Amino acid sequence: MSWRSKAVTAMTEERLKALAKLREPFADHQINVLPKPYSKDAPKEFCRICNSRHGMPAAHLDYVGHAALTDRLLEVDPEWSWEPFALDDSGLPLFDRNGGLWIRLTICGVTRIGYGDMGGKNGANAVKEAIGDALRNAGMRFGAALDLWHKGDLHDAAEERGRDPEPAPPAVDVDALLVEVENAPDKTALQDLWRKSGPIADEARKAEVRALIQARLQDLEQPEQQTLDA
Structure with missing residues (x-):
């Protein structure tokens, strides 16, 4: 390997190590709490969780603030930067019709x-809020505070449905399911077992169940065919 190739490889490895630091968990003191009342017209009360007044009852979402994220970015890359997608006639970042800001x-x-x-928000605080929110959103694409974003997304999805988050589907014992397929008495039972295999995440094991069900269907169809032939 030439000295130039070695230098490029070393530079790439160094960059990957730096980017990996973005995914490291944030310290507890760097994580803030955002209350999200279950109802927009919920009566305001003092909350001991976040020590503020807001609509109650409410969920509380963890998030990393602008300052903590900036500190992490500087630690990873002192020369990090961001830019808006477009500028307005005054040369300032251009916001879309929804008041949002796209950045790189x-x-x-x-x-x-x-x-x-x-x-x-309104006024200057609104601009700062949009910039900070855009940086957190873009930082998440690098893995920064990704676990906290995931929790927030789960809450938002449940809020849209108007109910608590659905529990994860029960794990499927694939080996036990294969035994049930082997002993299935008819097509209806096989169809039920195929539906039961739905939560299997391992595609290879799910394909194994599918193949066995198809083989059992053929076995069940053969006696019917022989009877017709006779």
């Missing part, structure tokens, strides 16, 4: 896209 975030030479909104 560049860290260690890698650029990814993010989007932020004003969070219902």
Whole structure:
């Protein structure tokens, strides 16, 4: 390997190590709590969880603030930068018709896209809110505070449905399911077992169940065919 190739390889490995730091968990003191009342017209009460007044009852979502994220970005890449997708006539970042801001975030030479909104704020605070939100959103594309975003997405999805988050589907014992397929008495039982295999995440094992069900269907059809032939 030439010295130039070695230098490029070393540079790539160094960049990957730096980017990997973005995925490290944030310390507890860097995580803030955002209350989300279950109802928009919920009566306001003092909350001991976040020490503020807001609609109650409410869920509380963990999130990383602008300052903590900026500190992490500087630690990973002191020369990180962001830029808006477009500028207005005054040369300032252009917001879309929804009041949102599209940005490109560049860290260690890698650029990814993010989007932020004003969070219902007005004036200068709205601009700062949109920028901070866009940076957090783009940072998530690099893995920064991804676990906290995941929890928030689960809550938002449940809120849209108007009910609590659905529990994860029960794990399927594939080996036991294969035994049931072997002993299935008819096509209806095989159809029920195929539906039961739905939560299997391992595609290879799910294909194994599918193949055995298809083989059993053929076995069940053969006696019928022989009777017809006779």
